[in-house]
Amino acid sequence: MANGADRLDLDGKPIKPMTICMIGAGGFIGSHLCEKLMTETPHKVLALDVYNDKIKHLLEPDTVQWAGRIQFHRINIKHDSRLEGLIKMADLTINLAAICTPADYNTRPLDTIYSNFIDALPVVKYCSENNKRLIHFSTCEVYGKTIGSFLPKDHPLRQDPEFYVLKEDISPCIFGSIEKQRWSYACAKQLIERLVYAEGAENGLEFTIVRPFNWIGPRMDFIPGIDGPSEGVPRVLACFSNNLLRREPLKLVDGGESQRTFIYIKDAIEAVLLMIENPERANGHIFNVGNPNNEVTVRQLAEMMTEVYAKVSGETAIESPTIDVSSKEFYGEGYDDSDKRIPDMTIINRQLGWNPKTSLWDLLESTLTYQHTTYAEAIKKATSKPVAS
Amino acid sequence: MANGANRVDLDGKPIQPLTICMIGAGGFIGSHLCEKLLTETPHKVLALDVYNDKIKHLLEPDTVEWSGRIQFHRINIKHDSRLEGLVKMADLIINLAAICTPADYNTRPLDTIYSNFIDALPVVKYCSENNKRLIHFSTCEVYGKTIGSFLPKDHPLRDDPAFYVLKEDISPCIFGSIEKQRWSYACAKQLIERLVYAEGAENGLEFTIVRPFNWIGPRMDFIPGIDGPSEGVPRVLACFSNNLLRREPLKLVDGGESQRTFVYINDAIEAVLLMIENPERANGHIFNVGNPNNEVTVRQLAEMMTEVYAKVSGEGAIESPTVDVSSKEFYGEGYDDSDKRIPDMTIINRQLGWNPKTSLWDLLESTLTYQHRTYAEAVKKATSKPVAS
Numbered sequence: 001m002a003n004g005a006d007r008l009d010l011d012g013k014p015i016k017p018m019t020i021c022m023i024g025a026g027g028f029i030g031s032h033l034c035e036k037l038m039t040e041t042p043h044k045v046l047a048l049d050v051y052n053d054k055i056k057h058l059l060e061p062d063t064v065q066w067a068g069r070i071q072f073h074r075i076n077i078k079h080d081s082r083l084e085g086l087i088k089m090a091d092l093t094i095n096l097a098a099i100c101t102p103a104d105y106n107t108r109p110l111d112t113i114y115s116n117f118i119d120a121l122p123v124v125k126y127c128s129e130n131n132k133r134l135i136h137f138s139t140c141e142v143y144g145k146t147i148g149s150f151l152p153k154d155h156p157l158r159q160d161p162e163f164y165v166l167k168e169d170i171s172p173c174i175f176g177s178i179e180k181q182r183w184s185y186a187c188a189k190q191l192i193e194r195l196v197y198a199e200g201a202e203n204g205l206e207f208t209i210v211r212p213f214n215w216i217g218p219r220m221d222f223i224p225g226i227d228g229p230s231e232g233v234p235r236v237l238a239c240f241s242n243n244l245l246r247r248e249p250l251k252l253v254d255g256g257e258s259q260r261t262f263i264y265i266k267d268a269i270e271a272v273l274l275m276i277e278n279p280e281r282a283n284g285h286i287f288n289v290g291n292p293n294n295e296v297t298v299r300q301l302a303e304m305m306t307e308v309y310a311k312v313s314g315e316t317a318i319e320s321p322t323i324d325v326s327s328k329e330f331y332g333e334g335y336d337d338s339d340k341r342i343p344d345m346t347i348i349n350r351q352l353g354w355n356p357k358t359s360l361w362d363l364l365e366s367t368l369t370y371q372h373t374t375y376a377e378a379i380k381k382a383t384s385k386p387v388a389s
Numbered sequence: 390m391a392n393g394a395n396r397v398d399l400d401g402k403p404i405q406p407l408t409i410c411m412i413g414a415g416g417f418i419g420s421h422l423c424e425k426l427l428t429e430t431p432h433k434v435l436a437l438d439v440y441n442d443k444i445k446h447l448l449e450p451d452t453v454e455w456s457g458r459i460q461f462h463r464i465n466i467k468h469d470s471r472l473e474g475l476v477k478m479a480d481l482i483i484n485l486a487a488i489c490t491p492a493d494y495n496t497r498p499l500d501t502i503y504s505n506f507i508d509a510l511p512v513v514k515y516c517s518e519n520n521k522r523l524i525h526f527s528t529c530e531v532y533g534k535t536i537g538s539f540l541p542k543d544h545p546l547r548d549d550p551a552f553y554v555l556k557e558d559i560s561p562c563i564f565g566s567i568e569k570q571r572w573s574y575a576c577a578k579q580l581i582e583r584l585v586y587a588e589g590a591e592n593g594l595e596f597t598i599v600r601p602f603n604w605i606g607p608r609m610d611f612i613p614g615i616d617g618p619s620e621g622v623p624r625v626l627a628c629f630s631n632n633l634l635r636r637e638p639l640k641l642v643d644g645g646e647s648q649r650t651f652v653y654i655n656d657a658i659e660a661v662l663l664m665i666e667n668p669e670r671a672n673g674h675i676f677n678v679g680n681p682n683n684e685v686t687v688r689q690l691a692e693m694m695t696e697v698y699a700k701v702s703g704e705g706a707i708e709s710p711t712v713d714v715s716s717k718e719f720y721g722e723g724y725d726d727s728d729k730r731i732p733d734m735t736i737i738n739r740q741l742g743w744n745p746k747t748s749l750w751d752l753l754e755s756t757l758t759y760q761h762r763t764y765a766e767a768v769k770k771a772t773s774k775p776v777a778s
Contacts, residue, residue, distance in 0.1 A: 197568065
């Protein structure tokens with residue numbers, strides 16, 4: 001690797017080695033970002049999380065080429081006095097913490113609000129007070145529903161991009177009523193974005209906000225009962241992976257009619273690296289990071305995954321690959337959802353020259369190959385054991 | 390007054406005397422609510438605020454008939470350890486605190502977010518932990534914009550009530566993008582509502598949420614330079630009152646095309662008293678409190694106020710009663726607004742049998758009579774003095 005050679009930013013200036021404090025480094029996104037930073041850049045990482053399973057391969061053995069450049073700190077940012085000191089040591093803080101799952105938004109809104117708003121406050125405060133740059137990970141959930149979703153079915157304006165394409169600087173944030181508790185997460189994320197933006201406007205905080213649109217890849221979430229709680233409900237791709245691994249029907253919530261876009265984690269990490277290394281172009285902006293070309297309904301996703309999994313596993317697809325369940329049954333009372341989430345890419349193209357590359361078929365093949373390789377044997381063992389009940 | 394006589398609730402049951410801890414008692418709404426409680430009910434009030442000018446007439450002299458039933462506590466809830474003890478002493482807590490003004494939302498979003506979300510947290514926590522009932526004052530701002538406002542002008546659906554009438558349990562919360570910092574207030578208020586609702590759903594908190602739609606009456610806000618900061622920008626009615634008192638043109642932001650509904654404070658306070666005294670009917674609900682029959686554009690409001698003020702003051706109306714200013718000039722960069730705010734009254738009618746009574750003309754006459762009587766002499770003196778500059 002040309003780690004130390006003259007790497008240049010988008011404006012042709014040499015990129016200086018940075019110390020990066022990464023909060024939530026042990027999660028899915030954090031693990032891929034750490035990997036990228038270690039293998040392709042000279043930057044140093046202070047990796048903060050409560051778990052490090054997904055970055056174990058970067059921390060051991062001591063003989064790896066980047067050994068001195070990554071330090072793991074077991075910290076829960078909610079109540080750890082070491083946080084401020086670590087932020088002071090860094091040039092840049094990346095906050096990936098508290099990415100929740102839809103099942104939690106609906107049934108545990110108090111925890112959701114606290115972990116996504118209140119627990120993020122100290123990070124913003126320390127960055128602002130210590131003049132440190134912040135890359136804040138948010139969510140495409142802040143857009144909520146589309147304007148078009150309120151129009152009568154078959155209304156012509158539903159096809160107008162202005163009524164469904166999501167633009168960082170123009171599109172509104174539309175959430176359902178208070179009793180639809182599912183929106184607690186989106187609302188907490190919207191308010192912390194507004195606070196970060198306000199710190200920038202009032203106190204000069206150098207910030208960048210990232211809105212991920214379904215980043216998919218190896219190490220995403222967990223498989224219930226294997227490397228996460230057996231009653232846990234991860235996000236849609238991990239849920240479907242779990243169903244495929246166990247040769248169970250894939251559960252489609254409310255018919256799986258919601259439309260979503262999916263992007264390969266490695267494409268997304270390229271975008272994040274550009275933000276890290278181009279502060280003049282990234283500071284003060286909010287960026288959608290997604291792939292508008294990879295849009296499917298959740299039902300179509302299930303069909304594609306079934307087909308791809310049969311290919312990578314060598315097993316035949318099961319007879320009835322999907323089953324419909326209601327959102328109430330799956331997520332609980334008060335669930336509500338967005339119909340469509342297509343990111344506009346104008347700002348990220350203009351500021352960072354970034355475009356996603358990987359098709360949905362390719363990203364599913366890569367991800368499901370990993371899922372099969374990693375979990376198939378463990379699932380076989382788990383399902384063959386008698387379970388006390 | 391039949392203060393102690395057998396007053397009954399809407400279900401015919403005797404109303405027990407309550408001890409009410411009122412946070413923000415010294416504000417506009419608080420002053421009218423205290424007055425109502427002391428003159429028409431046997432309830433006791435612990436009045437918490439940092440100022441008490443607007444309730445001075447209720448605190449002195451000691452010989453008034455209700456003197457033992459109201460205690461003023463000078464407390465800033467942001468950092469006062471006495472708050473929890475006072476919550477424990479009460480049967481019901483009413484939180485009116487931190488009602489801000491649009492000029493602050495836009496230019497001081499950090500203070501807005503802290504005062505409207507973070508500073509409200511201890512109140513909710515203490516009520517939940519001590520099993521105390523909470524009436525939480527929110528704002529109609531949580532509805533944000535209407536769905537109809539995104540449709541092309543003259544589109545037929547713009548006139549469909551489903552696209553503009555605001556229902557507590559159905560209508561979405563629609564805010565502009567993050568750079569429209571004006572929505573910081575609405576977003577903080579939405580999130581605290583979600584937290585209150587979640588405390589109810591998860592921890593059994595008995596709560597009622599009130600969404601006021603432009604409550605208008607004597608003692609509203611302040612007159613800049615007289616009983617508030619001279620550079621302060623109060624809400625629209627107080628702003629226009631100030632212009633009328635000084636015989637200046639009324640400033641219409643962006644042509645004054647926004648439509649709003651106004652309700653008389655005495656009508657609104659009747660609704661609040663019904664909530665206080667009918668917990669079984671009020672708990673767990675969010676209530677719009679407004680008057681859908683009193684809808685006008687801000688420009689029309691200005692015209693009506695000019696006419697009413699000329700009548701109550703006996704002075705002729707000035708030649709050019711209004712002047713147009715841009716929102717950027719008046720509120721600062723990033724301002725945005727709702728086009729229309731009509732409250733649906735179904736839930737408050739059904740649960741509490743309440744309807745507003747007072748017409749817009751009558752409420753303006755009552756309010757402007759008060760403004761003229763209270764401030765005309767002071768403004769005259771202030772404008773006749775030379776001001777060092």
